[in-house]
Amino acid sequence: MNLCFRTRAALVLGGALILAVQGAPALAHHSFAMFDTKTKLTMSGTVKELDWTNPHITVWVYKDAAPGQTLELWNFESSSPGILTRDGWSKHVIQAGDKVQIDYNPSRDGSHSGELNKLTLTATGKVLTVEVVGGTRPSN
DSSP: OHHHHHHHHHHHHHHHHHHHHHHHHHHHHTOOTTBOTTOOEEEEEEEEEEEOOSSOOEEEEEEOOOTTSOOEEEEEEOOOHHHHHHTTOOTTSSOTTOEEEEEEEEBTTOOSEEEEEEEEETTTOOEEEOOOOTTSSOOO
C-alpha cells in the first residue's frame, strides 16, 4: 500500500513538472516587455486588417504618409479577444479601410509595431480602450 502511494505521488509530481515546463513558453509569450511602456505615442492611419485571435489581437495599420512617401505597414498588439469583448470591442468594430488614430507604446527595437492602448475611429469618434486585467499588461 505504501509503495502504491509513493508511485502515485511520483506520477503526480512528475506530471506537474511536465506541465510547468511546457507552460513556460506560453508565459513568456504573454510578455509585453518588447514595448517601451514609458513612451506614449500617437499615430494616424488606415486599417489594413484586424487579426481577432488568441492570445492577442493584432491591428495592422498603414501609417499616414505625405504625398510621394512610401506607406509603412505597422502592427499593434493588444489584449485577448475575451478581454477586449468585455471592453466593448468585437471582431467587426474595425474594418479594413477605416481611418484611425492609435495611442500606443512603441517597440523597443524600433520596428513598426507597438502595444495598442487606445484606438479612435476617425469617422465616428468612437473610442476603444484596452483594460488592464490581472496584471497581464504593463500600465498604460
